Amino acid sequence: MKKRIAIFASGSGSNxxxxxxxxxxxxxxxxxxxxxxNPEAYVLQRADNFEIPSHIFDKHExxxxxxxxxxxxxxxxxxxxxxGFLWLIPQNLLKAxxxxxxxxHPALLPKFGGKGMYGDKVHQSVLDAKEEESxxxxxxxxxxxxxxxxxxxxxxxxxxxxxxxxxxxxxxxLEHLHYPKVVEGxxxxxxx
Numbered sequence: 639m640k641k642r643i644a645i646f647a648s649g650s651g652s653n654x655x656x657x658x659x660x661x662x663x664x665x666x667x668x669x670x671x672x673x674x675x676n677p678e679a680y681v682l683q684r685a686d687n688f689e690i691p692s693h694i695f696d697k698h699e700x701x702x703x704x705x706x707x708x709x710x711x712x713x714x715x716x717x718x719x720x721x722g723f724l725w726l727i728p729q730n731l732l733k734a735x736x737x738x739x740x741x742x743h744p745a746l747l748p749k750f751g752g753k754g755m756y757g758d759k760v761h762q763s764v765l766d767a768k769e770e771e772s773x774x775x776x777x778x779x780x781x782x783x784x785x786x787x788x789x790x791x792x793x794x795x796x797x798x799x800x801x802x803x804x805x806x807x808x809x810x811x812l813e814h815l816h817y818p819k820v821v822e823g824x825x826x827x828x829x830x
Contacts, residue, residue: 642670642713643669643670643821646718646719646721647673648675648724649679651672653721654722655684656814657669658672661818662688672684673692673694673695675694675723682694710735715738716738717825718735718740719740719821732780740777741779743774745760745763746775746791747788749769752783758802761802761809774812776790790816794808
């Protein structure tokens with residue numbers, strides 16, 4: 639039986655795409671569903687391109703009902719992967735999937751994390767702080783933003799003259815390279 643992945647994304651979904659590509663013909667795992675809180679999110683088109691079902695939800699369904707937990711349980715989801723998902727995960731989902739929800743952050747946590755720290759805001763903060771390096775962090779999700787146990791970090795040098803776009807590009811290269819492999823590694827560790 640293949641391990642089953644659910645991806646949560648709020649936007650374009652380039653990391654979601656890399657994960658869908660990685661597991662498209664995988665022997666042991668598959669992406670079973672893509673969920674989003676944004677009906678306009680390009681990730682829906684990406685899911686459609688891979689013939690992966692999707693589910694759009696609103697704040698009420700996500701935070702005030704058990705519908706999402708039930709949906710994921712019905713699909714026998716083994717791992718929830720956040721890929722540019724901007725809402726805090728509610729308690730009922732954390733309880734239903736303990737140590738089975740992961741996120742990727744575009745900096746080296748614990749630096750440049752927390753509420754409101756996502757996307758370009760993170761990269762601009764790294765630039766403003768005149769850091770010599772940045773990178774990515776894959777971590778378990780808990781009740782606080784960017785606060786869960788770190789699973790994987792990769793780094794890159796910030797060269798003189800690197801601007802926001804270059805830092806973003808270097809970070810995305812690392813995300814696309816490592817995130818699918820980290821997901822695969824976690825799934826391999828799970829008991830069948």
